[in-house]
Amino acid sequence: MDKSTDICSNNGDCVCGTCECKKRENPEERYSGKYCECDNFNCDRSNNKLCGGHGRCECRVCYCDANYTGSACDCSLDTSTCLAKNKQICNGRGTCECGVCKCTDPKFQGATCEECPTCPGVCTEHK
Structure with a gap:
């Protein structure tokens, strides 16, 4: 060179x-x-797999398959795992990042931001 x-x-x-x-x-x-x-063969790895098993390595850079991103192709862009019972992404109270909900409303938690341990129940609301 x-x-x-x-x-x-x-x-x-x-x-x-x-x-x-x-x-x-x-x-x-x-x-x-x-x-x-x-x-x-010298690209980033995820779960001990080159390019997370979701891409190809060329010149030490991962080129991710469709629906994957990240330096090791370890971030899924599929949002189906973030769908709440009401068919909204993260119950409308969070964002879906790499197939996992990150709840933005601190009262809500759980896999799809549907749980609210401190919220009043239906009976208390309609009392």
Whole structure:
């Protein structure tokens, strides 16, 4: 690349002015790029899986499948897990982040922000 970097990024050999990338034991893993500066096995991991098992690794960057995001593709964009009984996302009292409700109203809690331990019951409301 330049005088201050390793020849072929230390991942290959210079043969007649061109980098020939080293082979890996695992044939699925490979170095690539003009200077062997890329690989497909050093991306972020989630649950001990490369790109969380929801993407592909190219040049040390995860490219996530549809409905996933994050540096390790570990954030689901699917909101079905956040649907409350009333069919609203997080009961209208929170936001769905990575498939999990984050309740914005401090009185409400639970998986879909439907529980309110300090709220008065129906009987008390109609007393």
